[in-house]
Amino acid sequence: MASAGGSLPRYIVQRVLLIVPMVLILVTIVFLLLRVAPGDPVSASVGGRLSEAAQAERRAALGLDRPLYVQYFEYLGDVATLQFGETISDNRPILDIVKENGGATLTLAVAAFLIALAIGLPLGAIAGRFRDSAGDVVIRIFGVITYAAPVFYWGLLFQLLFAGTLGWLPSSGAATPVTIFEVETKTHILLIDAIIAGDSDAVVDVLEHLILPAFTLGLLLSGIFIRLVRVNMLQTLQGDYIEAARARGIGELRVLRAHAYRNALVPLVTVIGLQVALLMSGAVLTEATFNWPGLGNELIEYINQRDYAAVQGIITLFAVVVVLVSIAIDIITALIDPRVRY
Amino acid sequence: MGITQRVIAPFKQTTGLARWILLSGLVLVALFILLAIFAPWIAPYGHAQVRVDGEMFPKNGPPSAEHWLGTTEGFYDVYSRVIWGSRTALQVVIISVVLSVLLGAPLGLISGYIGGWLDRVLVLVMDALYSFPSLLLAIVFAFLLSDLLGGGVLSAGVALTVIYVPQYFRVVRNTTISAREATYVEAARAMGAPRRTVITKYLFGNVVQNVPVIGTLNAADAIGTLAALGFLGLGIQPGEAAEWGYDLQRALPGASAGIWWTGVFPGLAIVLLVTGLTLVGEGLNETVNPTLRKRRLLPFSLPPRETAAVIADEPKDDR
Numbered sequence: 001m002a003s004a005g006g007s008l009p010r011y012i013v014q015r016v017l018l019i020v021p022m023v024l025i026l027v028t029i030v031f032l033l034l035r036v037a038p039g040d041p042v043s044a045s046v047g048g049r050l051s052e053a054a055q056a057e058r059r060a061a062l063g064l065d066r067p068l069y070v071q072y073f074e075y076l077g078d079v080a081t082l083q084f085g086e087t088i089s090d091n092r093p094i095l096d097i098v099k100e101n102g103g104a105t106l107t108l109a110v111a112a113f114l115i116a117l118a119i120g121l122p123l124g125a126i127a128g129r130f131r132d133s134a135g136d137v138v139i140r141i142f143g144v145i146t147y148a149a150p151v152f153y154w155g156l157l158f159q160l161l162f163a164g165t166l167g168w169l170p171s172s173g174a175a176t177p178v179t180i181f182e183v184e185t186k187t188h189i190l191l192i193d194a195i196i197a198g199d200s201d202a203v204v205d206v207l208e209h210l211i212l213p214a215f216t217l218g219l220l221l222s223g224i225f226i227r228l229v230r231v232n233m234l235q236t237l238q239g240d241y242i243e244a245a246r247a248r249g250i251g252e253l254r255v256l257r258a259h260a261y262r263n264a265l266v267p268l269v270t271v272i273g274l275q276v277a278l279l280m281s282g283a284v285l286t287e288a289t290f291n292w293p294g295l296g297n298e299l300i301e302y303i304n305q306r307d308y309a310a311v312q313g314i315i316t317l318f319a320v321v322v323v324l325v326s327i328a329i330d331i332i333t334a335l336i337d338p339r340v341r342y
Numbered sequence: 343m344g345i346t347q348r349v350i351a352p353f354k355q356t357t358g359l360a361r362w363i364l365l366s367g368l369v370l371v372a373l374f375i376l377l378a379i380f381a382p383w384i385a386p387y388g389h390a391q392v393r394v395d396g397e398m399f400p401k402n403g404p405p406s407a408e409h410w411l412g413t414t415e416g417f418y419d420v421y422s423r424v425i426w427g428s429r430t431a432l433q434v435v436i437i438s439v440v441l442s443v444l445l446g447a448p449l450g451l452i453s454g455y456i457g458g459w460l461d462r463v464l465v466l467v468m469d470a471l472y473s474f475p476s477l478l479l480a481i482v483f484a485f486l487l488s489d490l491l492g493g494g495v496l497s498a499g500v501a502l503t504v505i506y507v508p509q510y511f512r513v514v515r516n517t518t519i520s521a522r523e524a525t526y527v528e529a530a531r532a533m534g535a536p537r538r539t540v541i542t543k544y545l546f547g548n549v550v551q552n553v554p555v556i557g558t559l560n561a562a563d564a565i566g567t568l569a570a571l572g573f574l575g576l577g578i579q580p581g582e583a584a585e586w587g588y589d590l591q592r593a594l595p596g597a598s599a600g601i602w603w604t605g606v607f608p609g610l611a612i613v614l615l616v617t618g619l620t621l622v623g624e625g626l627n628e629t630v631n632p633t634l635r636k637r638r639l640l641p642f643s644l645p646p647r648e649t650a651a652v653i654a655d656e657p658k659d660d661r
Contacts, residue, residue: 021358025470033482087441148616152573157589159597160605171598281477287568289594300574301519303485318478326473 015330017204018147019323026319027079031072034312042088061090062309079320089305094313097298103189104174105294108213109283112294115218119226125261127226128233139226140306146223151282155216155289162212172291179205196262221275228271232264239263266336273329277322364625370618374611378429389426389584392417400599412603414592417582420603424611426584430495431615434566434578437499438506439557445503446510447553454510454518457539464511472508479505480567484576493579502567506560514555517549555626562619569612586612 020307042058059065078085084094127139128240146154163171174190175181179202191210194202236242237260245255284296291297295314298331302310377384377479381435392399403413453464471479483501491497521527522545530544571577574588580588593605 004643007595021466022470022473025467026474029467029470032484033486144617144620145613148562148566148620149609149613150569150573150585150590152570152590152594153605153612156594156597156605156609160600160602161596164600164602176461238592277473277475280475281570284477284481285573288574299481303481303576311482315478315482322473322475 011334012331015327019327021143022111022323023079023320024076027076027316028072029221030312030315030319031075033069034308035071045310058088062105074189078145079316083311084316087302087307087310087313089302089310090228094310094317097310097314098295098317100188101293101295101298103187104292105287107189107191107210108294109279110215110290111210112217112221112282112286113279115214116221116225119218119222121229124226124229125256125264127235128230128237129256131234136230139276141148143223143226146219149258151216151220151278151285152289154219156214156287158212158216159289164328171212171306173209174293175206175209176200204304213292217279217286218288221279224271224275224278225268228268229264232267233260235262236264251256269336270329270333273326273333276325276329280322350387360628363621364629366403367618367621367623367625370614371622374428374615374618375432377425378432381425381429384648385422387419387422389418389423390581391419391422402596402604405603411607414589414604415439415601416592420589420607421443421582423589424586425458427586427589427608427611428615430578430583430585431565431568433495434499434502434568435561438502438564438607439561441500442506442560443510443553447514447550449507449520450511450514450516451545451549454515455522455537455545457519461515465515468508468511472512476505476563477567477570480571480577481574484571488576488579491594492582493577494582495578498571498578499566500566501571505567506524506564509556509560510553513552514549518545518550521545521548535605555623558619558626559623562616562623565612565616565619 042055042062042064056065061072082095084098086093087097123139123142129138130136159171162169170176175183179194179199180190183190183197183199183202186193186196191203191206194206239260242255242260245259246252250259280296283294284299286292287294287296288300295318299311301313302314351652388392399409399413399417399419401413401417402415403409406413409421411424413419414423449464453461480501483504484498487497487501491500527540527544530540533543568577568585569587569590570583572589573591575588575591577587580586589608590605593601593608596604
């Protein structure tokens with residue numbers, strides 16, 4: 001695969017150009033799935049509530065009465081200009097859904113990611129350094145269990161223990177109604193809004209609600225981090241330069257921290273990028289478990305209302321995010337590791 | 343060597359930890375297969391049964407002599423639901439794994455062997471599908487299929503199929519591409535074997551070896567995804583069959599009220615079955631994948647002393 005130039009800007013341009021076909025394919029798949037499906041979106045979502053004539057009007061307004069290819073190209077145009085349309089059931093612009101509920105999903109994802117890093121990196125490093133020790137075995141079993149137990153089962157167990165038996169933490173929602181009512185909406189990220197408002201009670205309330213969902217989703221990701229860091233640590237520790245460092249009499253802790261650990265983390269960047277898809281799936285389930293007002297929860301709600309336009313819009317948005325993140329990660333990896341820029 | 347032998351052969355080569363992992367996984371999986379097959383005899387009640395002899399089951403009843411694992415808020419017997427659920431889970435997994443192998447493997451074989459623009463288009467589409475969050479893909483398909491096929495085992499199985507097709511496609515395609523240039527395939531072509539014969543007789547047997555490993559690992563994943571669909575209310579509808587994910591969803595509101603038996607047991611069933619399948623997959627992987635495999639040394643006893651001296655002088659053979 002080695003190309004002649006191999007320069008960084010060229011690699012970046014290549015990757016960015018790849019966005020177009022990837023998004024195009026995903027968007028086409030989503031479009032075909034939802035449009036070739038039997039039954040039409042309008043009667044499916046508002047069939048019982050509106051008369052035939054009113055439904056036909058809605059169909060015409062949404063452009064659903066035109067040939068499929070016309071709809072397809074118009075849809076592509078919409079996606080290209082970031083206009084994802086409106087929902088059928090409650091005439092809400094898709095971008096509003098993103099604006100109003102995206103903040104909650106982002107908060108959850110970032111918090112979970114930080115927790116996963118805090119758990120995964122040290123445990124993985126310990127397991128890799130002390131291979132086949134009792135600690136290694138325990139940590140690996142922990143990793144297997146986080147994979148085998150569905151994220152909503154963790155959520156349920158946490159709710160049983162911390163919300164039920166112990167009564168320490170709330171079991172659902174992003175905050176108490178009072179907090180949501182009192183904190184002025186500015187960024188649509190409740191935690192930041194509460195901090196801006198300077199309302200310490202609200203901040204505590206929001207954080208209390210965040211702990212269980214973030215840990216639930218964080219555990220799911222931490223298992224993967226453990227496994228990756230462990231394997232990378234094992235490989236790095238076999239490197240000649242580690243032996244050289246030890247031979248020079250450098251202390252073991254410093255060898256681990258300064259020489260091995262940092263190099264073990266480089267491959268992790270790539271793999272973290274690949275986990276975005278898992279993070280999204282996990283976020284949808286975590287949001288459903290804790291009634292967290294994010295995008296995943298909205299998606300499920302619109303699915304239950306059989307609102308094709310909303311489902312198509314939200315799924316398309318997810319697709320675009322997945323592609324953008326994976327390209328961004330590729331570029332970051334290339335910046336860190338020159339070997340990647342083939 | 344026949345295909346069955348090819349598939350079974352690696353197991354005989356397992357050693358030590360790999361064999362232990364494989365065996366413990368097989369035991370767990372076998373347990374659930376038995377539960378699934380003999381569900382009508384093992385489960386005390388039907389999956390949707392709410393009364394016996396005209397008397398209603400208690401609502402949210404804790405574990406007792408009549409209901410070993412308690413009853414749910416829908417009056418169902420938890421123990422019976424867990425057992426019937428294993429039947430549903432295995433049915434769905436079998437449907438999805440078989441369908442995705444049947445779709446993905448031939449597509450990969452053809453794509454890899456023929457190459458050209460067909461290969462490029464298929465790879466691009468499969469990669470796009472693969473990069474998309476699998477749960478979201480399953481959600482979209484379940485959403486569509488529930489209108490088309492109803493909310494039963496079949497539509498859940500088909501919805502899951504879509505997630506796994508790209509994986510078989512990729513693996514089979516890549517092995518095909520490397521096998522395509524092998525001497526024995528070239529020889530077959532030189533002898534004038536038609537494309538069809540080359541693909542079915544020469545390539546198929548050699549690329550099919552990886553399928554059991556991916557199959558079991560996908561089966562583990564499929565159990566989790568099926569439960570996730572059920573949990574979101576998009577999987578198997580309650581009237582059709584017992585499903586663990588759905589039971590977990592119903593158990594959620596009771597969790598903060600301390601009703602633990604409705605959720606803990608179906609969840610435990612998921613964890614055990616997924617762990618079992620994962621162990622089988624990992625065990626198989628270590629035996630099938632030569633880079634991970636440790637070869638078993640044949641038992642060797644030293645010959646009597648006087649001949650030993652003679653042997654020692656002979657050039658050593660690595661094996």
